[in-house]
Amino acid sequence: MNQHSAGWWRDAVIYQVYPRSFADGNGDGMGDLAGVRRGLPYLRELGVDAVWLSPFYASPQADAGYDVADYRAIDPMFGDLDDADALLAEAHGLGLRVIVDVVPNHSSDQHEWFRRALAGDPVARARYHFRPGRGTGGSEPPNDWESIFGGPAWTRTKNADGTHGDWYLHLFAPEQPDFNWENPAVQDEFRSVLRFWLDKGVDGFRIDVAHGLVKPEGLPDVGTVQQLQLLGDERLPFFDQDGVHEIYRDWRRVLEEYPGQRIGVAEAWTPGADRTALYVREDELHQAFNFHYLNTGWDAEALRAVIDEALDSLRPVGAPATWVLSNHDVVRHRTRLGGGLPRARAATLLMLALPGSAYVYQGEELGLPEVLDIPDDARQDPSFFRDAGQDGLRDGCRVPVPWDREGSSYGFGTGGSWLPQPEGWGELSVEAQTGDPDSTLELYRTALRLRRERPELGAGDAVEWLPAPEGVLAFRRGGFVCTANTGESAAALDSVLDASPGALILASGPYDGSATLPGDTTVWWSVST
Template sequence: MKKQTDWWRDAVIYQIYPRSFADGDGDGTGDLKGARTRLPHLASLGVDAVWLSPFYASPQADGGYDVADYRAIDPMYGDLADAAALISEAHALGLRVIVDLVPNHSSERHEWFQRALAGDPAARERYHFRPGRGPGGSEPPNDWESIFGGPAWTRTKNPDGTHGDWYLHLFAPEQPDFNWDSPAVHDEFRSVLRFWLDLGVDGFRVDVAHGLVKPAGLPDVGASRQLRLLGSEPLPFFDQDGVHEIYRSWRRVLDAYPGARIGVAEAWTPSAARTALYVRPDELHQAFNFHYLNTAWDAAALREVIDESLDSLRAVGAPSTWVLSNHDVVRHRTRLGGGLPRARAASLLMLALPGSAYLYQGEELGLPEVAGIPDEARQDPSFFRDTGQDGLRDGCRVPLPWARGGPSFGFGTGGSWLPQPPEWGGLSVAAQTGDPDSTLELYRTALRTRRTTLAGPTATDTLDWLEAPDGVLAFRRGGFVCTANTRETAVRLPARPGELLLASGPCDGGAELPGDTTAWWSVRG
């Protein structure tokens, strides 16, 4: 049993994208009641906590990441009573609950922004309003581009109908960025933290944690350096040092509550060393390891990013996190190439590493990215603003299959908001449960083995690399050895590592390791 104070250091945390997890009222859209009914699946899977993507009141211009009211539930997901019931039932099942927090921007429908558009000076100070450049202020204030394509600025109209100032939105125009130079913004978000902590949540995943603070003067980027997607190149509107004082303030709020409540940074930074700054002892507890997520299925590259991650985070006393899929990227079964065998091998490698692991809903079923979604069914705002942009996110957000058949394979009685492939019945929870060769049972066994072998008070935060052929990763953690063959063909290990505990594919337990296969071994001495 993990200590109450350090449960998060080696936790396995499962991401629920509420709209696509389970539908409790039959309207074709997932909701909190549906998620609550499926919590036993997560308990039986063996995860330690769930993280829910936003369910706040929102016009849904960007899947709920445009929040109109941070203290209310959007009616499509239920109400505060449903949220309280989910938290209570999760706790009864031994699961902690982490909720998304979106502090970089609000919805344009947020009360503050509506007041700002009406001319309220105090409200305007809470966002970035600037006069335009060029004749009559007709050009944006600088050259920043939106993550979703096009300018990061939209021009307003004055109450009398004339053109007004421009406002900043690093994402969609419906998502104006907060101005964190405003003390009112700081006060509001500390209040929001306390509201949800009082309701019983165990932590927050901080959306765009690297984006809150903008540089003085909002300088141009330069056309040659513009990026359309979140990435690792230094940019003036990301990863400013000023964000860290915000998280020190939040840490004091978190530490005032019992039970080790945590903060998790979604921070896209230029290096692992920069990521480590977000998890210093007086800041947040974890930060997503996007450097690992973006690494190809290549032994040398993986070893380099694993070492860099562990070394950087060890320097600040924080655990590393490992993640392969989420609601913003192509599912790793598809992204890594090699199909399901490679995805299973990558999952076992990730779960063997020291630190905490994040799973995205459906990866335990081996779900692929859904390609060929008709244009008329698309919902991702980046699709409408920049057709053909890499990384369209609808394909990883298709609702989960729970049953072999039915109108939405058990997702709900009213169909599903994105079309499910007809073959998904064979990948459903019902189809895979009890099948020892299924991906679901592989995950269940892996998490059980991880809990008994690699996690808890005796867990080690380090690993020792072992001699291995080219294309193979081999490391030891105490009495545990992991070997991962990233090649497509079988290789012969220098010796049989020990007693075979688990393998991602057919493996006879000898010294030969098949291609695209990870094996776990128990060793003595």
């Protein structure tokens, strides 16, 4: 970590572990906490600063653990609390911080509170959103909100005598009822949950659906169809309400009760960078994922615009940018950006050169592509099985990581893998790439080492753009220059090199150091200041 950072998160590279797909420690075909422990030395050698773990809590797994039945227990498929304690101790012993997911927008329908609510307990019902229906006999949902997974965001209950009852709100699956954050008991419970894990030593929380907790008074209709197409682009009454910020001010006070700079990270899909910046004001959270950057194609003009917008919006609040190219919910960037592995490698070097923090999703350091041909009968993503909503293709980025060249699951475990791995997956494995100077794994290791060593990289809030030909991004940060050719054809770098002549440090692909930069290639330079 660069010494000039005021907080470790400002320039950290954080590695996302999706536990069920990282490594299987007990041979049952499913990744677990024992498998994560096994991989910690690898992550230290890779050069990351922290590990973010997707949910491992007790859950019926209706949505891969994002339906939590008990926030203080580990699901047996992943291990137990002793395994969590051992993981934290081992990670800290290796100098790695650990961030865990917290899911505060909704619980599982198997959560004790919701089970009591369905049984008619008025105290428990007040912790969720129950409403009478509209239309004849209350047969229609209370409003027109849609579920992220398709269909109405409401499910009707049945009374003890078998008659129809009220409806409950679930912005995601019916098995994920939304909490009512106006209820003090909900607020108290999550303060307690945060302290439970902070007492165990976690270094922070990634907050799932951070923009969704507060619902507007009266739960008004949206008044439009195809709401899901508007996510992240337009204001919707069930997302990004101003009331969420008081919740995060409260959480920040909890985090600051503990030593060691514990952090909060917002998964906040907002209409624009200015709204995202509100989540990271100095008395709220520490980071917010830059999904606008993730959603930008491989185009120099568009990338420059989104980079400037992010840095300009964050500078007034003093927060770092938080860059990300892939995660467990989106198509891997090797596939999403087009252009295959060369373009993915170029995009990675560009991201790692930008000011701020960066997130790496497990397997991207191996250059893993999206797996597009998973048979329908092998799919696990709940959205795949719904008639409308998301495309149901999140399984493709969740296929278990290959560790070895050979074996039934390429070293993932001894009992197969919960999602099928493609034939030839072993040629992308850690074993196959380690020590190969041309491999994507060694590119990541080198880039992360250089990022730690060079004081110009990491934390910061600005870049100096340099003159560059069409399709090329070129910027300077002190004695460092990054040039990225987003075009497919070679481009002349005369204007860039005339402005900042320097020595080649690292290239994302084959390059001879000349004034002609190949297409889909990013190069790092060292220049005199």
